[in-house]
Amino acid sequence: MADPDILLEVLGLSRHFKVQATPSSPSRTLEVLRGVDLTITAGEMASIVGQSGTGKSTLLHILGTLDRPTAGSVVYRGTDVFSMSEGALARFRNHNIGFVFQFHHLLAEFSALQNVMLPGLIAGMSPQQASKRAEPLLEQVGLADRLSHRPGELSGGEQQRVAFARALVMQPDIVFADEPTGNLDTATSEEIHALLVRLNRETNTAFVVVTHNVRLAWLMNRHLLLEGGVIRELRDDEAPEGFLPKRKDTHGGAA
Numbered sequence: 001m002a003d004p005d006i007l008l009e010v011l012g013l014s015r016h017f018k019v020q021a022t023p024s025s026p027s028r029t030l031e032v033l034r035g036v037d038l039t040i041t042a043g044e045m046a047s048i049v050g051q052s053g054t055g056k057s058t059l060l061h062i063l064g065t066l067d068r069p070t071a072g073s074v075v076y077r078g079t080d081v082f083s084m085s086e087g088a089l090a091r092f093r094n095h096n097i098g099f100v101f102q103f104h105h106l107l108a109e110f111s112a113l114q115n116v117m118l119p120g121l122i123a124g125m126s127p128q129q130a131s132k133r134a135e136p137l138l139e140q141v142g143l144a145d146r147l148s149h150r151p152g153e154l155s156g157g158e159q160q161r162v163a164f165a166r167a168l169v170m171q172p173d174i175v176f177a178d179e180p181t182g183n184l185d186t187a188t189s190e191e192i193h194a195l196l197v198r199l200n201r202e203t204n205t206a207f208v209v210v211t212h213n214v215r216l217a218w219l220m221n222r223h224l225l226l227e228g229g230v231i232r233e234l235r236d237d238e239a240p241e242g243f244l245p246k247r248k249d250t251h252g253g254a255a
């Protein structure tokens with residue numbers, strides 16, 4: 001029996017890319033991920049940091065089942081996701097996983113409410129059911145009076161709030177966010193950070209957040225570094241100056 005607390009187990013994950021030959025160099029293989037081991041428990045908040053180009057987005061896409069690994073496994077609550085058919089995997093993703101990207105990826109022609117309803121509609125809910133879920137979430141992220149605004153009529157911070165509401169509308173176990181405040185000013189980033197912490201507390205959704213923002217990283221309970229194609233837990237003495245590590249868990253996690 002799988003431990004009910006363990007949400008996600010990643011074992012020996014690697015992702016290689018074939019790089020085409022150019023007139024001056026032969027084709028080669030780029031080994032971006034080289035054996036990532038990671039365990040995420042239910043309701044956990046983890047940050048992933050690492051230099052540009054180390055494979056953070058690549059890893060997040062695989063954990064979120066948007067891309068397949070070259071080798072290794074991703075197991076959600078005991079199910080090896082990459083053994084599923086494409087159709088089953090798409091349904092699994094729709095129901096269990098939320099995403100927030102650096103640029104919100106909202107649909108420009110739709111209102112905030114319609115954007116948040118969309119995952120519900122895709123899952124087969126009626127418009128009434130979907131809006132019944134979406135409206136309270138938009139309220140929860142502070143946008144009760146922006147329901148009919150289109151993305152172009154919202155500020156950058158408001159757009160990211162809509163993106164978080166959309167990510168949460170199917171009540172997923174986990175939300176992956178890739179530099180969710182990378183495009184925002186400091187004050188707006190701080191608001192989104194506070195929102196993230198509050199949403200984690202209120203919904204018990206696990207958040208795995210890739211960020212270059214040390215303030216955001218250090219709001220999380222776990223701090224992971226992707227370096228050389230593998231992940232390791234950052235040590236307390238690696239916290240940036242002025243940031244006290246806030247680890248509350250004893251779950252072990254990354255190998």
Ligand SMILES: Nc1ncnc2c1ncn2[C@@H]1O[C@H](COP(=O)(O)OP(=O)(O)OP(=O)(O)O)[C@@H](O)[C@H]1O
Nearest residue numbers: 017018030032050051052053054055056057058059
């Ligand atoms: N589809 C692909 N084909 C070939 N190479 C790729 C592909 N996707 C990513 N890469 C390469 O893999 C490496 C990791 O890319 P990735 O986007 O995961 O980095 P990152 O850590 O998210 O960087 P950043 O912090 O700049 O967003 C990069 O060197 C990139 O050029």
Ligand SMILES: [Mg+2]
Nearest residue numbers: 056057058178
């Ligand atoms: Mg990236």
